[in-house]
Amino acid sequence: MRKITEIILHCSATPEGKDFKAADIRRWHVQGNGWKDIGYNYVIDLDGTIEDGRPLYMNGAHTIGHNANSIGICYVGGVEKNDPKKPKDTRTIAQRESMYMLVHQLLSVYDLSIKDVHCHNEFAAKACPSFSIEQFRNEYNKWMEDYLRFKEKEKEDE
Ligand SMILES: [Zn+2]
Numbered sequence: 180m181r182k183i184t185e186i187i188l189h190c191s192a193t194p195e196g197k198d199f200k201a202a203d204i205r206r207w208h209v210q211g212n213g214w215k216d217i218g219y220n221y222v223i224d225l226d227g228t229i230e231d232g233r234p235l236y237m238n239g240a241h242t243i244g245h246n247a248n249s250i251g252i253c254y255v256g257g258v259e260k261n262d263p264k265k266p267k268d269t270r271t272i273a274q275r276e277s278m279y280m281l282v283h284q285l286l287s288v289y290d291l292s293i294k295d296v297h298c299h300n301e302f303a304a305k306a307c308p309s310f311s312i313e314q315f316r317n318e319y320n321k322w323m324e325d326y327l328r329f330k331e332k333e334k335e336d337e
Contacts (some may be wrong), residue, residue, distance in 0.1 A: 180236055183289045185249040186282060186296045187242050188315065189219060190257025190308040195269035199255050201230035214240055219253040221281060227273025229281055242302050250285060254278060257309045266306035268314075279322040293319060 193199050201224075205217035212218075218240035219232040232253070233239055241251035256269035270278070282296055293316055299307040 181238065182248055183235075183250055183285075184291070184295060185245060186285055186291070187245060187249045187251050187299060187302075188278070188296065188308045189241055189251055189253040189299050190269075191222075191253055191255050192257045192263070192307065193255060194258055194263055195256055195260040195267060196225070197256070197260075198225050200224060201232055204253070205232070208240070216240075219251040221250070221252045223252065223254040223274050223277050223281070225255055225271055225274065227271070227277040229277050242299055245297075245302055252278065252281060254308065257307065266309040268308075268310040270310075275318070276322075279319055279326075282319060283323070283326070 191199060191204055201217060201222040204219070204222060208214045208217050216237070217232045220235055220239050222230040222232050224230060232251075235250065238246045239249065239251040240246055241253070242249060254270055254274045256271075256274070257266065258269070259265040259267045286292065286295070296312070296315065296319070298310065298312045298315065299305055301312055
């Protein structure tokens with residue numbers, strides 16, 4: 180298994196509300212770009228479904244210089260509905276929840292911390308994923324507080 184040291188967040192740069200799936204992105208990457216498989220390891224659909232992308236044991240193709248040791252997560256969306264050149268954080272509530280949960284699980288599995296989560300725009304002159312890493316870390320930390328509180332409650336109820 181390759182060594183994972185980073186989790187990198189992306190968007191598909193598709194218009195807000197347009198329902199694409201991992202199969203669509205795979206087709207763009209394989210038939211369009213000539214790659215061997217979809218570039219991302221996970222895709223988060225509009226309804227929050229987490230789809231597997233490229234198998235985790237293979238290097239992804241999503242962030243130049245970072246593919247060997249990272250996991251790439253892509254949410255569907257990321258640009259304005261009527262202006263595909265305009266970056267916009269279009270994540271649905273379901274996509275946000277799934278993103279936090281997936282990041283949380285991957286951080287535990289690979290023994291990483293929130294500092295090891297990054298946005299594509301930190302490594303390239305791109306808007307992707309249409310939000311900043313500071314924003315994501317704030318959201319995630321808030322979500323974790325609620326999540327841990329909920330877990331505690333669950334324990335008490337048993
Ligand atoms: Zn990206």
